[in-house]
Amino acid sequence: MNASDSNLAPSEIFTVPEGIRLLSPEQAARLEAAFDIWRGTASRADHMRARERMRLIFLLLRHTGARLGEVLALDHDRDLDLTQGTALFGKNGNTREVPLPQGLCRELRRVLESPMAAGSQGHFLNADQGQVRRAFYARADQCGVPRELATARVLRNTRAVEMLRNGVPLAVVQSVLGQSSPELTAVLQRYSSQDASRIVRRLAMDDLRDKTSARNTFSCRVTDIVRDPVMAEIMLETAHGQRLCAVITTESLNTLALQPGTTVAASVKAPLVAVCANPAHTGGSRRNRLDATVTSVRSNPVITEINARTKFGQNVCALVSTKTAQIMGIQAGDTARFSFKALSVILNTL
Incomplete structure (x- = not known):
C-alpha cells in the first residue's frame, strides 16, 4: 500500500440506485440501541443468553456486511480471531x-469468554433464521x-454504501462482502486481505476525527x-515504521483492553505539538518526533497555525504563538520537526 492509500478521501458524489434499501446513520443507531435496551431488560439467565446471541448477530451483520447465513454458520472458536480482530467467512x-472493529471484538470477547457461552462448542452464534428475523422486526x-x-x-x-461513500475502492468492497461479478472482476484490480483490512479500518479513523478536537491522528499498532x-x-x-509512545493510566489501559497487536488511533491536540525549524533538534524531553514539510502557515496577531x-x-498541525513563529521564520516548503x-497522546481503539 502506498502513501496515497493512507489518505483516502470520501467520494465527492455518491448516488444510491433506486430500489436499494439502507439505513440512515440515525436509524442504524436507534436499532442498535434497541438491542441494548432489550438485552438490559432480561430477567432470567436463559433470556439473557438468547438476547446476547441476537445482539451479537446484529452487530456482526452491521459491521461486516456479511450474509445472515454466513454469520449464523460461524464457529466462534475457529472463525473469530479477536486478538487480530478478524472474522473468517x-x-x-x-x-x-x-x-472487526475493536469495540465489537470487546463485546464478542465479553460474551463468548463468559460462562454464558460455556458448552456451546463454538456454536453460540448458531440460531434459526426465522427466529432472528422475528427478533429484528421486534426491535424495529x-x-x-x-x-x-x-x-x-x-x-x-x-455497510457497502458506508464504505463506498468513504472512498473505499469498489474492488475492496467486493472483497469484504464476498461478492463476485464476472463483468466487474475481469477489469477491477484485486486487493489482498491485508490491503482490505487497512483500508476498511480508515472508516474508524475518519469517524474518530469527526468526533474529536485533536488535529493530529495516526493509525498505529x-x-x-x-x-x-x-x-x-x-x-x-x-x-x-514510525515509533511513537503514549503514557496513560492503568485504568485506561484496562478499559481499552490494549495488548501488543491492538490497532489504535493516537491523537494529539495541535497546541501540544512543538515545532522546531531545525530537523536535527532532538525535541528535548518530547519522545515523539516527526519530520515533515510545511504546507501552510496562517497567523493572526496571537496564534499561528502551522x-x-x-x-x-x-x-x-501545530499551534504556536505568533511571536515564536516569527522568531523561527518558518514558512511553506521548509522542513521542520514536530x-x-x-x-x-490520547488513544482510541479502532
Missing part, C-alpha cells in the same frame, strides 16, 4: 477475512424503524506495554 476453500417496532429496513440484506447494503499499578507506557508503531505533511502523506510528549 465462507467455506470449501472460498473464504475471506473481514476486519420498538425503536420506530420500518420493519422492512430491519433485515440482514439492508444491513449489508448499509501497539508493540509493547510497560505498566505499574498506576501508569502504563504504550509503545506504538505506524504502518510506515500545517505540514510527512513523507508518508500524514498531516501534522514533537510532542507521551503524556499528550
Whole structure:
C-alpha cells in the first residue's frame, strides 16, 4: 500500500440506485440501541443468553456486511480471531477475512469468554433464521424503524454504501462482502486481505476525527506495554515504521483492553505539538518526533497555525504563538520537526 492509500478521501458524489434499501446513520443507531435496551431488560439467565446471541448477530451483520447465513454458520472458536480482530467467512476453500472493529471484538470477547457461552462448542452464534428475523422486526417496532429496513440484506447494503461513500475502492468492497461479478472482476484490480483490512479500518479513523478536537491522528499498532499499578507506557508503531509512545493510566489501559497487536488511533491536540525549524533538534524531553514539510502557515496577531505533511502523506498541525513563529521564520516548503510528549497522546481503539 502506498502513501496515497493512507489518505483516502470520501467520494465527492455518491448516488444510491433506486430500489436499494439502507439505513440512515440515525436509524442504524436507534436499532442498535434497541438491542441494548432489550438485552438490559432480561430477567432470567436463559433470556439473557438468547438476547446476547441476537445482539451479537446484529452487530456482526452491521459491521461486516456479511450474509445472515454466513454469520449464523460461524464457529466462534475457529472463525473469530479477536486478538487480530478478524472474522473468517465462507467455506470449501472460498473464504475471506473481514476486519472487526475493536469495540465489537470487546463485546464478542465479553460474551463468548463468559460462562454464558460455556458448552456451546463454538456454536453460540448458531440460531434459526426465522427466529432472528422475528427478533429484528421486534426491535424495529420498538425503536420506530420500518420493519422492512430491519433485515440482514439492508444491513449489508448499509455497510457497502458506508464504505463506498468513504472512498473505499469498489474492488475492496467486493472483497469484504464476498461478492463476485464476472463483468466487474475481469477489469477491477484485486486487493489482498491485508490491503482490505487497512483500508476498511480508515472508516474508524475518519469517524474518530469527526468526533474529536485533536488535529493530529495516526493509525498505529501497539508493540509493547510497560505498566505499574498506576501508569502504563504504550509503545506504538505506524504502518510506515514510525515509533511513537503514549503514557496513560492503568485504568485506561484496562478499559481499552490494549495488548501488543491492538490497532489504535493516537491523537494529539495541535497546541501540544512543538515545532522546531531545525530537523536535527532532538525535541528535548518530547519522545515523539516527526519530520515533515510545511504546507501552510496562517497567523493572526496571537496564534499561528502551522500545517505540514510527512513523507508518508500524514498531516501534522501545530499551534504556536505568533511571536515564536516569527522568531523561527518558518514558512511553506521548509522542513521542520514536530514533537510532542507521551503524556499528550490520547488513544482510541479502532
